[in-house]
Amino acid sequence: MKPPATPERELWLRCTACRSLIYRRRLRRNLEVCPECGHHRRLTATERIDQLADPGSFSPLPGQVAEVDPLEFVDSLPYRERLARARAATGLTEAVVCGTARIGGHRAVLAVMDFRFLGGSLGAATGEWITRAAEQSLAAGEPLILVSSSGGARMQEGVLALMQMATISTAIAELRAAGLLTVSVITDPTYGGVAASFATNTDVIVAESGARMGFAGPRVIRETIRQALPAGFQTAEFLLRHGQVDLVVQRRDLRARLRTLLALAAAGRPAVPPASTVGQAPPAIVPTVGQAPPATVPTARRGQQSDAWRCVRTARDPARPTTLDYLQTVFDGFVELHGDRVGGDCPAIVAGLARLADHPVAVVGHQKGHDAREMLARNFGMASPAGYRKAMRVMRLAARLGLPVITLIDTPGAHPGVDAEEQGQAAAIAACLRTSARLPTPMIAVVTGEGGSGGALALAVADRVLMLQNAVYSVISPEGCAAILFHDRAAAPRAAAALRLTAADLLRLGVVDGTVAEPPGGAQRDPVGAAERVRTALLAVLPALLALPVPQLLHGRARRFRRYAAGGVPAGAATGTGAAVPDADASTTEPRPIRVMPR
Template sequence: MTTAASADEQLWSRCGGCSSLLYRKRLRRNLDVCPECGTHSRLTAPERLRQLVDPDTWVPLPDRAVEVDPIDFVDALPYPHRLTAARAGSGLDEAVLCGTARIGGHPLALAVMDFRFLGGSLGCAVGELITRAAERALADAMPLVLVTASGGARMQEGALSLMQMATVSQALAGLREAGLLTVSVITDPTYGGVAASFATNTDLVLAESGARMGFAGPRVIRQVTGRDLPEGFQTAEFLLRHGQVDMVVPRRALRGRLAALLAAAAAGRHRVRRLVVPRQEPARPAARPADGPEPVAVADAWDTVRAARHPGRPTTMDYLDSAFDGFVELHGDRLGADCPAVVGGLARLDGRPVVVVGHQKGHTTAELVARNFGMASPAGHRKALRLMRLAARLGLPVVTLVDTPGADPGISAEQHGQAAAIAENILALSVLPTPVIAVITGEGGSGGALALAVADRVLMLNHAVYSVISPEGCAAILWPDSGAAPQAARALRLTAPDLCRLGVADEIVPEPPGGAHADPEQAGALLRRAVAANLAPLLDVPAATLVRRRRQRFRRFGAARTGLVAVPR
């Protein structure tokens, strides 16, 4: 029985912007935009589809997500319980709806995210579904439109969720190579791994009025910087002023604007040959440690985290002295800045010229502060990208050394396009026509690490960690106890043996007894041996084959983990 109170609640709604009491039918007629102040309420994915696509043209992809729990994650609740609750609450199988449709009569593939489902987070199933939408667009030679609404990568799936940033980005690279239009529509909110990959990797980036986007969220930025944020920080209008989106579009004009863009693309596009997605190669078996001393047994994942953060642990500059020869440092992003948290240049590895790029922390407090604790700014990511593209032009292999708690979460970094800078690195590495070896030497933190780690071979030192989020950050979000970081470290499966079993890392590089900080010279020798051994087989591989295999490597992180099933039409 419907009570008078519940009936009133269905008839009226209070605006989250100006607190006006609004007649619900009037609000719906205005596309859930407050007629008093213009605040755009969040839409569900089905509501978004009804507003955007031509009637009776939406055809879902013939795939349905089933339960995915790749690392058996448990916090206050087991992850499968959270998935069940999200499905019951949203009526969706996952945080995205993917299919084909028409807008203004123009065919397209479409992926629409839904924030109700675990904050629209990017997990293996979401990455796989969006990738399949991109592959459908490629196969049918039509544009792809992505409507984003997400808090970022899904921490309950650990580093495998981080890999989806690369998986989807390389699918977009295929569309770019084929000359097919890609468009992202940023809706509120779009943060973290989604902002730092496919949301900003498209040809055009549209932002709905009032939508917020950034790599780090406002709360994190306030905690890290201790500063108040500028008025309108990270909103669509702020992003437009700072050159990070192509246009800001009110909801009522969004469908018409997309139709115009699709029409222009159709008029200007040359005939595109239908392409077939390459058949997936079987997954590689779990990697074995490189020859050398047996890896030091670590009692607990939290011990590994502390070892990875040890102030005496060798830095990139230390390894450039001990594992490489003749290093010549190159500076600057050529756009006005030189980020000290990223170093790179030309060097020799066993007599062979290579380009080395890595995060630089330091050992003392003064060094750490000067290097921003190894947290790269947008200028750092752009410097790394410039050097990697230089390597490709010169035909030189690339070696990256990853040791960062994450990308710089500061106000200036957001103003200068941190998410887009990371996204561009991920996209460029997925198509770089030269061998790439990545080594996680200490902390591999989130998108800041992945920006240097989309590689043909990913190695991890025995006491290194690689994770979608820090244990402290994960504990603060998912555990009621603020001291649960050790428990979160175990749940995240962030150690080298864990990640080799998951296929994220290919090989464990041994460390000297007591860890790399106990004998930096020997640590450098072991790293040199491992990198040289992994690089040698890649040197004679044709560039096209190299890129295809690299793409297949990251494609498997979605295809092998999701358990998607076809839905009969």
């Protein structure tokens, strides 16, 4: 029987770059690369796997991942409906396809993202699959290849999407410690939380020709700081010139380059998988004593919208205590350390050594300022790559000296400027996440004001995370969420409530271990009283962490972030208000809440 004729319009395609009319079969034979101008069209995950893997060798990872809608998020559509539409349109269950394969005869684990699925955004289910891929790589002693194509973290899952950056970075840190090769393949586009975590956290970074990558996208840079963008900004060739990728490869050569890397890794010392601190399956979470969290956070009512927006405004109040203020009131004998030892000293990050009562500690924090002049000098608390490198330098020093690290978080986000992108903002944040994940000393993070996106998370991969009562912590600013999802920046109060960014929300979600009550009217009304409560909270948490052996400390930190990839609200999420301290039994690092009362 003769097959039906193919419509003529389906036989020809117009290149979006050069506008040439191309015969469809010719384009397919050329691996979806325009033969006239060399433009690389986006591939689906299935097409990418077919191009990279030996025929018939790809085997998807087994199992399923639960559907996640922890916030019951609704903008113009309910999030669940968006997921259903994406699944119907792509035939995928999530924005990534993971499995084992052979490339040129060499075994590897693949995690390939698909931009068609909600812009390749990173949510809890996506994070779970990629983390499982890393765990499979560790268990089998095989290299991990990550192919990224994403707009960043998924806003509809709020800060739980942000946590995936830490979860996957922790898993990759395990692979690096085991001596297993990790390779990132950057395809177009790769932005936001994906760029600032696993896409730049590997041993080798390969960019496909024409791919774009950055922490902040061009539109964000234009709209926020009004900078003109240089020609070819954030393209693969731009990234290569600025030292942010190892090589730029044409699509036709990509498989051969990966095969060479795998062959060289196989010829080296055979990697022996160590005892993982993450485990091969989502760990059971020890329930918080006396608490039973809800499965989801109820949909926000009008009063909750008002409360969330009030917290946002309070957290941004210029009168609130800054890191330098807390260093004078909570700590003693602070010695500030400057510089990243590469060529910069970011004023938005303050770091050094101090004392907390009888405990010598290292302190790293964002510094905003109290007036326009100081805020401008401190870049409004938005750190550059030099700031994150300085933070890592002081963290590593603390680990060598056996000192715990305390971080104070108050930033609208990392600096989105052209200079920051040229210096590798995404890679600097990713390196901070990876360093913190395996830092062999206790870490406590305190969100004192704004906890904005990856710029905040870079200092928050800690054993305990506390929040002041009026602080906020979010995957994106309410204004940014309102503009993108609600198509109206005036909807910021509604977006704030939908994002579940308050301390009370995040305590229920298990993202923070406890909240520190502020004096009446907020920390900005009584900075000394707020400092006393922060000091009390830190002293309630620190001694038990100091008593833990390093392997147990790292195991607990890995478990903390591993649970966020498993889908939704962790089983041990706490409710109520208080600071978190570990159980008296040192055999576990799971926290239980206590109330921090004013003196």
